[in-house]
Amino acid sequence: MLSTGAGSTKNVLNSLDSLRARSKANPNSIIDRQLYKTFILNKDLLRTAYDKLKSKPGMMTPGINPTTLDGMSEERLDAIISKLSDNSFQFSPGKRIMIPKSNGKLRPLTLACFDEIPHDKLISLLSNKISDQRFIELIRKSLNAGYLFKYTRKTDIIGTPQGSIISPILANIYLHELDLFIMKLKDEFDFKGKYSFYDSKYRSIQHKLHRSRKLGLDSLTLRKLAIELRNHNRDYKNEFTRKLQYIRYADD
Template identity: 30%
Template sequence: MMIPRVILDNLTKKSSKEEKYQHQRLYRNLYNKEFFFDAYSNIYAKQGNMTKGTDGKTIDGMSIQRIESLIEELKDESYQPNPSNRIYIDKKGSTNKRPLGIPSVDDKLVQEVLRNILEAIYEPVFTDTSHGFRANKSCHSALKQIQTNFTGVKWFVEGDIKGFFDNIDHHILINLLRKRIKDEKFINLIWKFLKAGYLEEWKFHNTFSGTPQGGIISPILSNIYLNELDMYMKRYAESFNKGKKRKRTHEYRALEWQLTKLKIFVETWKTMNEPEKTEHQKKIKELYKIRNNMTATDPFDQDFKRVLYTRYADDFLIGVIGSKADAEKIKNDIKNFLYKELNLELSEQKNTNYPCNKEKSKIFKL
């Protein structure tokens, strides 16, 4: 059997070369023991993986025989994921708690193999505006992108998707996967995980939507889902953006002309006496000092517009160079897109737009 790294590299190359390439025969990779050995190595040392799942097993009891048995179940498609064990953990920056689903050990291994395959396929097609749950990306890279790209922004639109992880529409997600994956066995396995349900205080609950926070494939599935929003914002910017650069202000252009006239007189420098030279230099220095403290471009230039976008998980920030009406329209357009295309809603508590000022610019600080 081929080495997993070679297989994954080939998947990445195919995704990179052809925008609409559909990957086939992916499920057979789950018959390759090497994928499971790699998966075991990846998850063994991670905190929490010694915790027993709902099947009572731990990763510490893994063996080649156990992996072979798991592969046989995958081959005849009798494999059925266990419901995850739901617990609640503290939510950062809040007194509330968030649910966390702990999969069984066998399910963790299968999910880790799926995650590696999905990342190889989708990483090349994700945009650079997506920063959550990705290698070499983080909240710090998101903030750095905002610092670098949002120069001159007049309005911010801040968005948070209401109960995102619990409200991912399974049917929409599966249809998105089918755009790039032409392997129903592989798709069906993901379906099984989505429908596996969870145990809370030993009571079983069905899952009709969402991906469990704590599931190994949940982060990549969430990025596949919200890549639709990322691509929408990319297209939106292409149609919204206007002008190559902002116009200079009238005051700035007038001062530039004064400097130009003074520089012309440098040609007659030799004919000047010392007091004239001193006065001339003084005027130029004063004008440069004034210019350095002036706003060179017109912030209200109607012929220059930009929309900028950065997302981390289910939170996103949009910078608008334009009017308040532009910012309001962008917010409403996004709200409509999420509802119609992804069956999601924006949280009204966090979905705000506000002008750029020193107080709000604290968000830029790393």
């Protein structure tokens, strides 16, 4: 069983709230706090994370490792923190699930978005924002955990782990660069204004005048058509709106 200290747990949650508020108020600032020491090695935070995860049914389903969250204890938390402290902690590989395709073959049950994210680029984006390299390396370890397929462990240099709670977060961080590009493109593309056009009657008079000149009709007829054309209101205004709509999401 896990024992919780209400005061210490509240302190670490307050620290998280403070970090969130600071980042929201200064979105372009570097996160220069020691995230690894402050949060990752904090036993109270691990307890809180466990309490949030244990209520999810999927967390009680064994993966390649038969251990599930319902077997959590103070001793197990201490062992995890000990490995995190000396940087020997390793993530277990995921379990790749194959599902049938319409042609009878099998394909992995993964989301294409997560499969195509290059690790080096993602780590570079994180490093531009987060100064704590121990925290960055822990994320790199999770990306390199790989998956188990037919009793063989495979690791990729692209993709985020399927089923991982951080996969949607990492995908959103990666796609944020695309969001910024699209927003800039949207500013250039969006337009609202008015434009002029000639109505059908104006074009008809214009055609008659042009044809009459080619046929060499008398000047009186040409003059009447020219006056009619000049007096006709051709300047019809119409509002025109052009907007770029962009929708994207990352989920697990």
